[in-house]
Amino acid sequence: xxxxxxxxxxxxxxxxxxxxxxxxxxxxxxxxxxxxxxxxxxxxxxxxxxxxxxxxxxxxxxxxxxxxxxxxxxxxxxxxxxxxxxxxxxxxxxxxxxxxxxxxxxxxxxxxxxxxxxxx
Amino acid sequence: xxxxxxxxxxxxxxxxxxxxxxxxxxxxxxxxxxxxxxxxxxxxxxxxxxxxxxxxxxxxxxxxxxxxxxxxxxxxxxxxxxxxxxxxxxxxxxxxxxxxxxxxxxxxxxxxxxxxxxxx
DNA sequence: CGGCATCCCTCGGGATACTG
DNA sequence: CAGTATCCCGAGGGATGCCG
Numbered sequence: 001x002x003x004x005x006x007x008x009x010x011x012x013x014x015x016x017x018x019x020x021x022x023x024x025x026x027x028x029x030x031x032x033x034x035x036x037x038x039x040x041x042x043x044x045x046x047x048x049x050x051x052x053x054x055x056x057x058x059x060x061x062x063x064x065x066x067x068x069x070x071x072x073x074x075x076x077x078x079x080x081x082x083x084x085x086x087x088x089x090x091x092x093x094x095x096x097x098x099x100x101x102x103x104x105x106x107x108x109x110x111x112x113x114x115x116x117x118x119x120x
Numbered sequence: 121x122x123x124x125x126x127x128x129x130x131x132x133x134x135x136x137x138x139x140x141x142x143x144x145x146x147x148x149x150x151x152x153x154x155x156x157x158x159x160x161x162x163x164x165x166x167x168x169x170x171x172x173x174x175x176x177x178x179x180x181x182x183x184x185x186x187x188x189x190x191x192x193x194x195x196x197x198x199x200x201x202x203x204x205x206x207x208x209x210x211x212x213x214x215x216x217x218x219x220x221x222x223x224x225x226x227x228x229x230x231x232x233x234x235x236x237x238x239x240x
Numbered sequence: 241c242g243g244c245a246t247c248c249c250t251c252g253g254g255a256t257a258c259t260g
Numbered sequence: 261c262a263g264t265a266t267c268c269c270g271a272g273g274g275a276t277g278c279c280g
Contacts, residue, residue: 015227016156018177021234029230030150032252036136048262057138059254064263073237085261086260095233102229109222110149111134113215114141117193152272168242179274184243205241206280 028073029099033058033066038092039107041076042100045091075099148193149219153178153186158212159227161196162220165211195219 015022028034033055040046040054052063067090070076075096081087092100135142148154153175160166160174172183187210190196195216201207212220 015159015231016174016176021238022231025230025234025237026155026227027152029226030152030155032147032150035146035150039135054136056136060263061255061265062253065253072240074240075237080262084260086263088262095237099226099229099233102225105222105224106149106219106226107135107146109219110145111142113219114134114145117145117195117215118141120192120194180243181275182273185273200242203241204280206243208242 025073028069029103031066031069033062034070035103035107037063037066037070038075038096038100038103041090041092041096042104045089047087047089051090070096145193148189149223151186151189153182154190155223155227157183157186157190158195158216158220158223161210161212161216162224165209167207167209171210190216 015026017023029038036055036058037051040051046054048063051067052058052060055063058066067076067078071078074093077091077093077096079089079091134140135146137143149158156175156178157171160171166174168183171187172178172180175183178186187196187198191198194213197211197213197216199209199211201209
C-alpha cells in the first residue's frame with residue numbers, strides 16, 4: 001500500500017511550519033550524521049568504538065553530540081557498564097527501531113541511485 | 121515486503137564511506153531544506169513564489185541554492201516561460217518522484233511521532 | 241515576478257589535547 | 261576505552277539591495 005504523493009502535504013501541513021515539533025525532529029534526523037548513526041545502529045547494539053569505526057569520518061565530538069540528541073529524543077538507549085576498562089553500548093529503542101524502519105526505503109533508494117545521480 | 125533492519129548495513133556498506141556517491145546524494149537530500157523542498161513538490165508543480173510560501177522560513181538564497189542542486193542532480197525540473205512578468209515553475213522529474221516516494225514513510229513517521237518525541 | 245550579488249555572521253563541526 | 265574540554269575555522273545560511 002503506497003501513500004499517494006499528493007496527500008503528503010495535505011495530511012501533514014505541520015511539517016512545513018518553523019519551530020514545530022515535526023521540524024525539530026526532522027532536523028535531528030537529517031542532521032549531518034543523524035541518518036548514518038541511526039542506520040549503523042539498525043544492525044544491532046554497538047559500542048562507542050565500533051560506532052566510530054562504522055560511521056566513516058565522524059569526529060568524537062559529533063558522535064557524542066549526535067548520540068546525546070537521540071538519547072534525549074528517546075530514540076537511542078545508552079548503557080554503561082561499571083567495569084574497568086569502561087564499556088558503553090548504544091542500541092535503538094523501540095521508537096528508534098520504528099524510525100529506522102521508516103528511513104530504510106530512503107537509504108536503500110539513495111544507495112541504489114547514487115551513481116546515476118552523481119554521474120549526471 | 122519489509123526490508124529487515126539487519127540487512128541495511130550489510131547490503132549497502134557504501135553509504136558509510138566518506139566521499140562516495142551515496143554520501144553525496146544523502147547530503148543533498150538531508151541538507152537543511154532538502155527534504156522540505158522535495159516534499160513540497162510532491163503535491164505537484166509549484167511556482168517560485170508558491171514554493172517560498174510553502175516552505176516556511178526558507179530564504180531566497182537557500183531556496184535557489186537547494187533548487188539548483190536538485191536540478192543538477194536530475195531530481196527537479198525547472199521551466200521558465202518567456203513572459204512578462206516572468207513565470208517559472210518547478211516540478212519533480214520521474215527520478216525525483218521516485219525519491220519522494222522513498223522519503224514518504226520517513227516524513228509521515230516524523231509528523232506522526234514528533235509530539236511524542238519533543239515532549240519526551 | 242523571479243531571481244542574483246553582496247555583505248555579514250553565526251554555529252556546526254573539525255583537530256587536538258586531556259581525563260576517569 | 262569512552263569520553264570531555266578548548267580552540268578555531270569556514271561554509272551554510274540570513275538580510276538587504278538591485279536587475280531583467
